[in-house]
Structures are given as structure tokens and as C-alpha cells.
Amino acid sequence: MVRKILGKTRFTSLIVLSAVFIVSCGSTKNVPYFQDVSLDAQSELSNTAKFTEPVIQADDILSVSIFTIDPATGMIVNQVASQVMGTQGNAASTQNATPSTSGFIVDKNGEIELSLLGKMKVAGLTTFQAKDLIRNRASNSYQNPNVQVRFANFKITILGEVTKPASYIIPNEKVSILDALGLAGDLTIYGRRENVILIRDIDGKKEFARINLNSKDIFTSPYYYLRQNDVIYVEPNKGKAATLNQARTQTIALIGTALTVVAALVARLF
Known part of the structure; x- marks a missing residue:
């Protein structure tokens, strides 16, 4: 009796494992x-x-760098940015980024404020257009300034x-x-x-x-x-669900087997 029950249990487990294998293989075709x-x-x-180049909107954060012939002058222009700058470089997960995002925040009026250059409306512009705007403003005070603008967020x-x-x-x-x-x-x-x-x-x-x-x-x-x-x-995909459920299915099968064996033994005793 017990052997017969165990045999059925092995057969059921084999069917379950075969189904999991078929589902997993079927999902790999995509x-x-x-x-x-x-x-x-x-x-x-x-x-x-x-x-299509994205346009600047309110609450965006722009990284703005202005380079001049005199390095000291460039540092003065960029000093506000340097105070809030975070780590720059290649794309990185925000889990590894510094708490503060680098750059100048675009306010509700669509403006940013740069040291010595004042406020400029950049909302609705691409970063290329904003670069030209800032360079034209900086040209009033500096000779041949080099400007870089990009999204920092x-x-x-x-x-x-x-x-x-x-x-x-x-x-x-x-x-x-x-x-x-x-x-x-x-x-x-x-x-x-x-x-x-x-x-x-x-x-x-x-x-x-x-x-x-x-x-x-x-x-x-x-x-x-x-x-x-x-x-x-x-x-x-379904393969992930089958994998997650495989351990649960095996546990339930073992519990079912144990209960069946116990029930059979109890029935024989009475």
C-alpha cells in the first residue's frame, strides 16, 4: 500500500517537474x-x-561651465556651481551618486542665475540654444568665453x-x-x-x-x-513564475505525501 502511494507521488512529482521544464524551455524562444x-x-x-533634443523646463538642473582665458575669472563665474556640484562623469546609479545634484536649478519662471551674469530665461530652449544665450551674455564681460551646458538630472x-x-x-x-x-x-x-x-x-x-x-x-x-x-x-515571463513556484510545489507535494502515508497507516490500524 505504502509503495503504491509513494509510486504515485513520484509520478506526480515527475509530471510537475516536466511541466516546469517545458514552460522554461518555451520561454527561451523569445x-x-x-x-x-x-x-x-x-x-x-x-x-x-x-x-529630438529635449527642451529645458522648470525644476530642471543644468550643469553650466564657463571657461575664460584667465582661469581665476572662470572660477569666479562658476563658483556657485562648484558649491553645489556632485560627482560628475559617466552614467551612474543614483545609489552611488552624491546626495546633492550638480548644477543650477531652473526656477518657476524658467530662469537660472549665474554669478556676475545675472538671471537668464532658459526654459523652452535646448541645451545648445542655452549655451549660445549664456555665451552671448558672457561675451559682454569676457573675451571668447567657452561655455558648456548639459542636463545634470x-x-x-x-x-x-x-x-x-x-x-x-x-x-x-x-x-x-x-x-x-x-x-x-x-x-x-x-x-x-x-x-x-x-x-x-x-x-x-x-x-x-x-x-x-x-x-x-x-x-x-x-x-x-x-x-x-x-x-x-x-x-x-512564465519561466520566472514557474521557478518561484517550483520550491513551493515540491514542498506541498511532500506534505501531501506525508499526510497520505499517515492516513493510510491510520486506516490500517483501524
Whole structure:
């Protein structure tokens, strides 16, 4: 009797493990990117997504550096920025960033205030246009000033089935979704490449888009290039759920077996 019960239990466990294996293998067919790219992909991908430079808005933080012939003069112009500067360099997770973000805050009127140069309205401008504006103002006081302007808080958040989920500060405002996923260490084997969700703020409203990394259409998508504060969420596939449930299923099977054996023994006694 007990052998018969144990035999049924082994058979049930075998079926459960086989199902988990089938689900896991089935999910791997969607792992490769751009599965529909043919050998003549060079001609097919000629019309790729166009990059649109982001414009400066209120509450943005700009990193502004002005260089002059006299280094001491440049230090005076940039002294406010140096007091609030954080660590700069390559893109990094905000977990490793300094508490204060570097740069000048764009106020509610869309203006920034620079030492010796005063207030300037930059809202609605690209960083290239803001650079020209600041350079023209600085030219009134300095000879051939060199100006650099970039976003200091261009943040992208990546969540879900990636190797390093986090918020990342991007030093380059031209960043694609592939660049962002590369920063996060790529998707894990359990990430759904055919259903990556992008969440974007547009005029105070949330916009949701689904992106298929298995298709070359991503290169023509209006969401290929990311905007400031975009959120990328990679959904787990069925293989992840099966893996998480495998231990639970085995535990339940063992408990069920033990209860069945105990019930059989008790029945024989009575």
C-alpha cells in the first residue's frame, strides 16, 4: 500500500517537474533580440527613429561651465556651481551618486542665475540654444568665453527583470532604450523581451507604451530615444513564475505525501 502511494507521488512529482521544464524551455524562444532582421538589414533599417533634443523646463538642473582665458575669472563665474556640484562623469546609479545634484536649478519662471551674469530665461530652449544665450551674455564681460551646458538630472529608471535595476543619471541627453538596458546590465533570462513597458510623463499625465525587443520595429519607434524621467519596466515571463513556484510545489507535494502515508497507516490500524 505504502509503495503504491509513494509510486504515485513520484509520478506526480515527475509530471510537475516536466511541466516546469517545458514552460522554461518555451520561454527561451523569445530571448534573442531583433529576430525579424534579415540579411539585407542595412537597407531595411535606413529609416530609423529621429532624435529630438529635449527642451529645458522648470525644476530642471543644468550643469553650466564657463571657461575664460584667465582661469581665476572662470572660477569666479562658476563658483556657485562648484558649491553645489556632485560627482560628475559617466552614467551612474543614483545609489552611488552624491546626495546633492550638480548644477543650477531652473526656477518657476524658467530662469537660472549665474554669478556676475545675472538671471537668464532658459526654459523652452535646448541645451545648445542655452549655451549660445549664456555665451552671448558672457561675451559682454569676457573675451571668447567657452561655455558648456548639459542636463545634470537627466534620470532614467529601469525596473523589473534586469541585472541592475536602479535610477541612472545620464550625462548624455541622447540615450536610446538599448543604451539604458545596457546600463542596467541587460535583461535577465526571465525578462519578457516582447513586452517591455515604457512610462513617460507628458504635461503631467502618464503615457504608457509597449516595446517589442524581438522586432526591428523598435528602431523606428517614437519611444526608441528616451526622455528625462522615463521609466522602463521589464515584466517577468512564465519561466520566472514557474521557478518561484517550483520550491513551493515540491514542498506541498511532500506534505501531501506525508499526510497520505499517515492516513493510510491510520486506516490500517483501524
